[in-house]
Amino acid sequence: MKKQITYNEYFYNKNEEIPNWISYFNSNDTFDINEVLKHNILYYPGSFTDGQPISVFNKTHSVHTYIYVDYFYKKDLLKDKLSEENCFNGYHLIGMKELSYSDLAPMNFHSSIRLTKEQEENLRQFEYRINEVPFALLSVFERNSNLDGSHGAKRFGVIFICGDGYVTYEALFVRRKIAPKVLVLVDHGFGGNFDRWGKDGLLEHIAMGNLPFPDYLFCQENTIPWLLYTRIPKLMPSAVSGKNGYKRWLYEFSWF
DSSP states (O other): OOOOBOHHHHTTTOOOOOOHHHHTOOTTSOOOHHHHTTSOEEEEETOTTOOHHHHHHHTTTSOOEEEEEETTOOHHHHHHHHHSTTSSTTEEEEEEEEEOHHHHOTTOOOOOOOOOHHHHHHHHHHHTTOOSOOEEEEEEEEEOTTOOTTTOOSEEEEEEEESOHHHHHIIIIITTTOOOSEEEEOOOOTTSOSSOSSTTSHHHHHHHTSSSOOSEEEEETTSOOOTTEEEOTTBOOEEOOSSSOOEEEEEEEOOO
8 A cells, every 4th residue: 555645645745935015915905806816716505614724734835815704604603713713723803804705706696596496495585594684704823933934934824714615616616717726525414505515516616617717626435426527536535533533625616
């Protein structure tokens, strides 16, 4: 059996410089979503407060911008959590900025996604549980001075969006004909969302109608990856804490 390697080893030659908008972040500056999307993005729909993908990819220095989308964020609770000391291990918050939906999608969030009758019914039942007004919050974190690059990047930014992960993907990526560097797919099971994120789900159909595709899928083992993606066999699985203890694997896009 071939020796497995770590994520840091795999991404050793795939580093990204910290984007200027993060290096020189000032909450009073005008926010430019197009500048943000020029750089490597990790997109995580249905994320809630799962910081594990940030922990994994921040250490590789390959991604510095993370977009987390979930229906169930509550603005005041999220602000309080992000302001806590060590919200992300070894990092402190240096700035926060509320964003409007027009900041994220000047062309508006009106969606052209067509749902099946089953998806429409699932959505109707799911919407009864949603009682938060949509919002978006940008936060930038800086590494504590007693740590070095082996712990992770000097800075990274996270955009939290209280909204629909399918519609947001379409608005941010499909309409611009771009894709995130990494897409996190975690099917949470009953009650997690109105449709699955993995194979044959609504998000795959949305993405497959767009070029380019995400370079990587970061999939939990209970989630079936999309067509055209192959697991990187030499890469160690990434363990997930919690009562389920699911592993996560990295899949790479390939036409062949």
